[in-house]
Amino acid sequence: MKKNIDVIVEYLDRLFPDAKTELYYENDFQLLVAIIMSAQTTDKQVNKVNKELFKVLKNPIDWLELGLKKIENYIKSIWFYKTKARNIYKTCEILSKTDLSVFDTIEKLQTLYWVWIKTAKVFLSVTKWTSVLAVDTHVHRVLNRLWIVNTKTPLETDKKVEQIFTREDLARFHHTLILFWRYICKSRKPLCVDCELKNVCKYYKNNIL
Ligand code: SF4
The missing domain is CATH 1.10.1670.10 (Helix-hairpin-Helix base-excision DNA repair enzymes (C-terminal))
Structure with a gap:
């Protein structure tokens, strides 16, 4: 074996x-958002949306200021966009008060809104916070x-x-x-x-x- x-x-x-992720992102927070978006969607489709979006939405406050309805509108070409928009928004609410670096384990990441074990593992692998x-x-x-x-x-x-x-x-x-x-x-x-x-x-x- x-x-x-x-x-x-x-x-x-x-x-x-x-080998590295094919998702487009410029910082760890954007990576987490991209991973949440990518469930049951291709990286290519997520990148198409985020190449423009991430130029202006760089941190949780930017997303909160945009508001839920507009987030839905910007990501509507992505499968399950309403659910994902809500999950991103709720995650941003938490991350606007606590730095992302605090969530450095699978268990802690899963306390963020709707972050599944797979999402947490992909995030930790790509950031190399853990293997x-x-x-x-x-x-x-x-x-x-x-x-x-x-x-x-x-x-x-x-x-x-x-x-x-x-x-x-x-x-x-x-x-x-x-x-x-x-x-x-x-x-x-x-x-x-x-x-x-x-x-x-x-x-x-x-x-x-
Ligand atoms: S491509 Fe996949 S299924 Fe085919 S031989 Fe390689 S490992 Fe096996």
């Missing part, structure tokens, strides 16, 4: 040596395809990964894994032909061989 994990981590490092792996359906799919876990749900996978990976691996793996599922190990029609992980892949063995 350890040998396979080393092979997988090393291969993804080679594939994506400069964690955010598990969603995509990460769950790839880790199961590669035999790293044998689980039924993302939640179950999430509980396992911290026991399997070292902190050092998690810091890099979070970013390389996102790019891997997004561009290569896709849900439908993964690009197996050129993938060097065929030998350690359950999906390849069961579906392609």
